[in-house]
Amino acid sequence: MFQRHSSSRTTLIPLIQFLSLVVVFALPVVWGARVYTSTQVSYAHVKVAPGDTVWGLVARSAAPGSDVAESAYRVAQINHLSPKSKLHAGQVLLIPR
Numbered sequence: 001m002f003q004r005h006s007s008s009r010t011t012l013i014p015l016i017q018f019l020s021l022v023v024v025f026a027l028p029v030v031w032g033a034r035v036y037t038s039t040q041v042s043y044a045h046v047k048v049a050p051g052d053t054v055w056g057l058v059a060r061s062a063a064p065g066s067d068v069a070e071s072a073y074r075v076a077q078i079n080h081l082s083p084k085s086k087l088h089a090g091q092v093l094l095i096p097r
Contacts, residue, residue: 043078043094050089054081061095071096 046057058072076085079093087093 042097044097046093046095048087048091
């Protein structure tokens with residue numbers, strides 16, 4: 001008596017779910033890939049001498065009144081240094097000017 005028609009909505013639900021997941025996971029990756037800076041940062045290339053420490057190198061080039069601890073942390077991040085990293089003579093570090 002009644003024929004059952006398959007609705008196109010039932011076939012679109014998995015597609016819509018899939019596209020929603022793609023958008024949810026792809027947008028943060030795309031947004032995270034962009035780096036927004038207000039000013040261009042220039043770096044001094046400093047060659048490490050025997051006995052040098054990140055703290056000492058930063059303290060020598062720090063502006064008066066600047067936070068040496070914060071600057072040392074930033075230099076460690078820029079140069080991919082962990083707290084257990086040891087500096088070696090001849091190693092070149094990037095220090096923001």
